Amino acid sequence: MNAASSRWLHDPENAYADWQEREAVGADRRLFSARSIVQHRAMFRRFLRFLIGRGVNLASFDATHVEAFFAESEQRFLPGTTTRLRYLKLLDRLSRQLIADQVRREHPVAELLADAHWPTTEPVPLYMPPDADLRLQQWAQADPGDDAAARRDKAIVAMLLATGVTAIEFRTARTEDLRTDGRPPYLHVGEHGPRPARTVALEAFAIPLLTDWRARRLRDDPPNALLFPGDRGPDVSAAALCRIVRQALLDVGFSAPDMSPRVLRNTWGRRRLLAGDDHQNVSRLMGLTSSRTVVRLQRTIDGGVVDARD
Structure with missing residues (x-):
């Protein structure tokens, strides 16, 4: 040998x-x-x-x-x-x-x-249409009757839907990364692998809920602690995160083959495109090294075919 x-x-x-x-x-x-x-x-x-x-x-x-x-x-x-x-x-x-x-x-x-072959066309990325997006934004609002678990679940969904971060970026975010007192309020996303560090402004619908969540976390732990700790481990597990997102989507009447945080990320990117952001800026805010994903999202707006050769 x-x-x-x-x-x-x-x-x-x-x-x-x-x-x-x-x-x-x-x-x-x-x-x-x-x-x-x-x-x-x-x-x-x-x-x-x-x-x-x-x-x-x-x-x-x-x-x-x-x-x-x-x-x-x-x-x-x-x-x-x-x-x-x-x-x-x-x-x-x-x-x-x-x-x-x-x-x-x-x-x-x-x-x-x-026996394996690359597809000639890429699947259309899954996202929530604007009406379902709005229903989920409304779902992710504080209610006086919410218990601790409901507050956490709503804050999780609000953060994902308001920033477009990946699941791993979400799970590693620290309380100090969320600046609801910023002008404008923002989330600092640290460098992760090839993705450079970036700052993402929070969508307005999520600011009240995330402001409250940040205050609660600062009362319990130091600023460098995880923003969303897990119940049975240091952070929210990938499986738990998917369960929370899936249930929230079902609660607002949305169903798709993929009910993971990726749907919220795609929805955020598509929302930015609908608001007039250009491809380069949306790609940067999503931490992407190319505009391929954003082009695919744009084609769901324009009605074009998503070709894998692009």
């Missing part, structure tokens, strides 16, 4: 990180962007954890393990996305490198990849 193959088996995360940084290339033979590298490493870690849980490693996993990984994970894949195909592409590159480094002899995903 050579040094490279030994490292893949005994230190797989760092072996993958080094290979991804120095050598891994996409279909166009170019090195991946910083953002793609962050995403690929997270995907690899998730797959590696699955293998370890099944008692196999990078030398011994086969196509049945890959299929089992998909069967277990696909309930978490967002509808209409290419997550499964992106995993297959990643495992294809990884398998070819493992063969080159003499870690294994056979390619475990070759047949699965042969």
